[in-house]
Amino acid sequence: EADIYQTPRYLVIGTGKKITLECSQTMGHDKMYWYQQDPGMELHLIHYSYGVNSTEKGDLSSESTVSRIRTEHFPLTLESARPSHTSQYLCASSGYRDRDQPQHFGDGTRLSIL
């Protein structure tokens, strides 16, 4: 089984708060990803990283920011949460050098902004 962890699992918080969603993996994977998924809908890539100090925005525009200071850690931050940010956020990672590299997903953070 893949070892990728997200905390918190659930978060209910008021508008205007600063939020950091944590994601860590112990597989030494170079690539990491953040997806946003509304209930019953598809996954949308919002951020990805090819390695330390490498981050890029994904296909879906997001007001969140990410950092990759250590290989194993890829936190996502919302400076000022709004109700429109309510969604599930999934973190994933994959290896870099081989072709057949699946993405391994964490259990996700369900975020609800009041």
Add this chain to the structure above:
Amino acid sequence: QQPVQSPQAVILREGEDAVINCSSSKALYSVHWYRQKHGEAPVFLMILLKGGEQKGHEKISASFNEKKQQSSLYLTASQLSYSGTYFCGTEIYNTGKLIFGQGTTLQVKP
């Protein structure tokens, strides 16, 4: 650019077969298939790479037609545990970045 999956939903009885299709308007480098159960993370099923190969995994197999830019997932003799939403993720270049289809919900009834 988002791949299109069909059908959107399938209801089966245990033991029946199903096919889920994933079509892209772009040339593909690879296609990934995942299954997600309600409230859980997506779970990897298989990857198909450019070259038109077919892969198998127990009673679940898949094919990739590079010329048609299409992949199909075959579920044979379905079990209750197959229920969930199936997503295809397409990769245009060898970047690791995936664009996911809208999903196909599969329900297997006893």
